Amino acid sequence: xxxxxxxxxxxxxxxxxxxxxxxxxxxxxxxxxxxxxxxxxxxxxxxxxxxxxxxxxxxxxxxxxxxxxxxxxxxxxxxxxxxxxxxxxxxxxxxxxxxxxxxxxxxxxxxxxxxxxxxxxxxxxxxxxxxxxxxxxxxxxxxxxxxxxxxxxxxxxxxxxxxxxxxxxxxxxxxxxxxxxxxxxxxxxxxxxxxxxxxxxxxxxxxxxxxxxxxxxxxxxxxxxxxxxxxxxxxxxxxxxxxxxxxxxxxxxxxxxxxxxxxxxxxxxxxxxxxxxxxxxxxxxxxxxxxxxxxxxxxxxxxxxxxxxx
RNA sequence: GGCGCCGUGGCCAAGUGGUAAGGCGGCAGACUGCAAAUCUGCUACUCGUCGGUUCGAUUCCGACCGGCGCCU
Numbered sequence: 286x287x288x289x290x291x292x293x294x295x296x297x298x299x300x301x302x303x304x305x306x307x308x309x310x311x312x313x314x315x316x317x318x319x320x321x322x323x324x325x326x327x328x329x330x331x332x333x334x335x336x337x338x339x340x341x342x343x344x345x346x347x348x349x350x351x352x353x354x355x356x357x358x359x360x361x362x363x364x365x366x367x368x369x370x371x372x373x374x375x376x377x378x379x380x381x382x383x384x385x386x387x388x389x390x391x392x393x394x395x396x397x398x399x400x401x402x403x404x405x406x407x408x409x410x411x412x413x414x415x416x417x418x419x420x421x422x423x424x425x426x427x428x429x430x431x432x433x434x435x436x437x438x439x440x441x442x443x444x445x446x447x448x449x450x451x452x453x454x455x456x457x458x459x460x461x462x463x464x465x466x467x468x469x470x471x472x473x474x475x476x477x478x479x480x481x482x483x484x485x486x487x488x489x490x491x492x493x494x495x496x497x498x499x500x501x502x503x504x505x506x507x508x509x510x511x512x513x514x515x516x517x518x519x520x521x522x523x524x525x526x527x528x529x530x531x532x533x534x535x536x537x538x539x540x541x542x543x544x545x546x547x548x549x550x551x552x553x554x555x556x557x558x559x560x561x562x563x564x565x566x567x568x569x570x571x572x573x574x575x576x577x578x579x580x581x582x583x584x585x586x587x588x589x590x591x592x593x594x595x
Numbered sequence: 596g597g598c599g600c601c602g603u604g605g606c607c608a609a610g611u612g613g614u615a616a617g618g619c620g621g622c623a624g625a626c627u628g629c630a631a632a633u634c635u636g637c638u639a640c641u642c643g644u645c646g647g648u649u650c651g652a653u654u655c656c657g658a659c660c661g662g663c664g665c666c667u
Contacts, residue, residue, distance in 0.1 A: 298631070323631055333631080359628035389630045398627045421634080438626060439634030461627055525631040549620075554631050560624065 291371065291475050292592045293383040293391060295320070295562065296482035297555035299491045301576035303336060305482060305585060306384040310344040313589060316374040318367055319348035320385030320394075325363070326354045326521035328511055331504040333524055334495065345379070354511070354521030360393040361401070367394050371475075383477075388561040395477050399464035402453035409448055416444045434458035478592045479571045480585065481562060487577060492551045496526070496544060509534045525550040 292315075294306050310317050319325075323333040327350045330337070336346055347370040352358050367383070367390075374381040383391060416424060424443040429436040431450035435443065435458055446457045484491060508530045515521065522528060526547040532538040538546070572588040574581045 321631085322629090357629055360630075361628045364628095387630065389626080389628095389632095393627070396627080401628060435626095437635070439632085441629060441633040442626065443633085445628075457627080464627080520629060520632090523629075523632060527631090550631080553620095556622090557631085561626085561630090564624085565626085 289474060289476050290478050290592060291381060291383060291394075292480070292589065293320075293477045294480045294482060295384075295386060295388065295391060295566075297488060297558040297562075298386050298551060299334070299495045299555065300482045300484055300488060301491070302384055302386070302482045303334070303340070305480075305574075305576060305581075306382060307336075307340055307344055309585060309589060310382055313380055315380040315382040316345045316347060316370070316377070318370050318374075318381055318383045319346060320363070320367070320383050320387050320390045321348070322358065322363075322387040322390060323521070323524040324349050324385075325352045325358050326350070326356075326524075327352070328354055328507075328515065329521050329524060329527070331499050331502050331507050332526050332530065334499070345374075347373075348385075354515045354519045357520050360387075360389050361398045363387075363390045364393040364397065386558050388558065388565055391477070392565060395475055396468065397464075399460045402449060402455050402460070404448060404452040408452055412448055412451065413444055416447060432456040432458055477567070477570055478588075479566060480588045481571055481573045482576055483559070483573065484575050484577050488555060489552060492555065493548055496547050496551060499526075500540075500544065504530055505534055525554050 294302050294309075296302050306317055309315065317336075319336075321333070323329060324335045325348060326333070329335070335349060340346065341349070348363070348367065351366065371381040383394070385391065421440055421443075424440060424447065425436055427447050428438075428443045432446045434456075435446040438446075449455055449457050449460075504526075508527065512531065512534060517531075522531070529538065529543050529546045529550070533540065533543040572584065572591070574584045574588075578584075
């Protein structure tokens with residue numbers, strides 16, 4: 286397989302990606318590189334469906350437990366680290382296999398982010414704290430003046446656009462445009478070869494079963510012990526379901542409504558993932574599989590072999 | 596059997612004699628450093644049924660149907 290082509294297994298949560306990835310990795314001797322913005326956090330295991338010892342023993346995994354729950358991770362950091370994990374796998378003559386549902390991270394690997402202008406950390410954090418207090422409409426108003434191309438986005442993006450414009454004197458949208466032009470001029474380093482795993486309408490059932498399995502596996506106990514040492518505002522808590530399980534552990538919600546709520550949040554997340562995959566990845570390099578379809582193994586094998594020629 | 600309360604989109608729910616708030620859910624979408632995040636748009640030609648009053652009723656009156664409560 287050419288050095289510049291990388292196999293990627295993605296799809297909505299609970300679709301069955303990791304099972305397929307594990308089998309494929311065992312068969313072809315691959316190293317799994319997790320592209321999952323929640324599995325990076327140590328201690329958040331059950332609710333993130335993190336691969337356990339039985340998986341990591343048989344196949345090398347990267348991208349898991351690489352950050353403290355209090356750390357703010359990022360797409361660029363993941364892309365940088367993933368690049369070195371890929372190199373490491375290649376050196377070991379193992380095929381790198383990217384597996385995960387965080388589309389933004391995956392895209393950051395194949396379409397590198399521009400270099401962020403340096404912002405004075407102290408000024409930035411006080412500005413960002415202040416912006417967090419402001420109503421959304423206000424941020425939108427500032428942004429429409431400072432960087433109008435970003436004014437339609439959500440609060441997180443508005444804040445960043447405002448911070449960059451104010452502190453670095455650069456419009457994020459300009460930096461983005463420049464980097465796209467530069468990329469067009471240079472040859473791309475890596476090309477994705479996608480396998481999108483999606484069971485379609487059956488995904489709801491998969492999600493329901495997985496949530497029950499997580500609850501039975503001791504998710505509540507895990508959260509109970511995490512609450513002891515991870516501050517409530519730590520980024521890791523943003524994983525869907527964790528806040529609900531925390532309420533459950535605190536006794537402010539009953540088990541059956543918690544379960545229902547977690548299922549809903551997970552379905553909504555899966556829906557956003559599908560929207561992303563529908564619009565943000567290059568359709569030309571995509572093979573779709575339904576893991577419940579009997580001939581899926583043949584499809585997966587064909588997809589892997591195609592990666593050879595790419 | 597009698598009396599009372601209630602019946603609004605998949606769910607919860609506001610409301611008025613002048614032609615249906617909001618929330619949840621669902622659907623579609625955006626998104627280059629928090630992305631399992633953060634946001635945007637859409638989602639009841641219709642208010643249990645049938646009559647009546649009225650220029651006009653989801654809103655008033657009556658009957659009926661359904662639910663709940665109390666009484667005998």
